[in-house]
Amino acid sequence: MAQGVVLGPKAVEKWFDKIPHAKEKVTKFCCYFHDIVSGKNPTVVQKAQANMTTKSLTFFRYVAMADDPLTVGPEPNSTIVGRAQGIYGSADQNEDALLVTLNFVFTTGKYKGSTLSLLGRNPVFHQYREMPIVGSRADSTTLGA
Template sequence: MKKGIMSLFIIAFFLAVTVTAHSSDSTSYYGNTKPANLKQEKVTRLRFYLHDIISGKNPSAVRIAHANLTGGSVVDSAVGFGSLFAIDDPLTMGPGKDSKVIGNGRGMYVSGSKDISKFTIVMYADLAFTTGRFKGSSISVFSRNPVAEEAGEREIGIVGGRGAFRMAKGFIKIKTHQIDMKTGDAVLHYDATVYHY
């Protein structure tokens, strides 16, 4: 009888160890890889204006950090080298202040050029649409933006998106519609080509 109970105990013990070892394997951080089953890729063109306002009582871009530099035109500039800005910039249909708001650009940018004549920013922004066909969707940019290096038009990269623009990629061509070099206020024309599913 004792041998039977002992045998039963040993079998139960090994069964518990086996079940525990198996269940710990099933709690891994990944699952099985499956085909993505994506639909055909689409291309969408978006044209809008972004208003980056640093001055006044209600700015849409606020400097949250800056380098401790002394002297020179870089320090005197509203967006001097090493300045980091948080943004909540309105996106509008047209360039005017009273133009219809279709979304907002939220994120940050840092001034990444010592020479003000070659003013460049590096930016991350989520450009979200709050009205129309793409309401609730956004495109994400993370790119170098050579504001003063290129005459007329410059280009930034689209690295992702959400909603209708999930898994987006592409580019945005930017033209400066208006800029005040004393205040740093700018109105920019964005012409986006978005590849998405």
């Protein structure tokens, strides 16, 4: 592809199909992660904040570490399939939005031993949000690869 040329999704798909060694594999699944920020066993712990953070409406400059349960359902007591482990911080002065870097570590079920790495912006009060997956590791023994 020439530098500066912008291709649409169909053109990119056509280009991808012409690569002789490329095999696309699509896996769809759903899981939920639960930030528990208070109580006896929080899964998110604040690690840093600037003196001005509490004066910000968006908690700009807040940084936290997370080790959240990943479950098959939206209820916190649903079956745990792994952990969402990483760091996030409030990175927007005008909207409640986080810079998130998380590893989804699957500990049970079909994907046991596999991971997904996410990195991106999370506008926390938007009903629907998408996070980019920037890396992964599939455990070949559990996926049959």
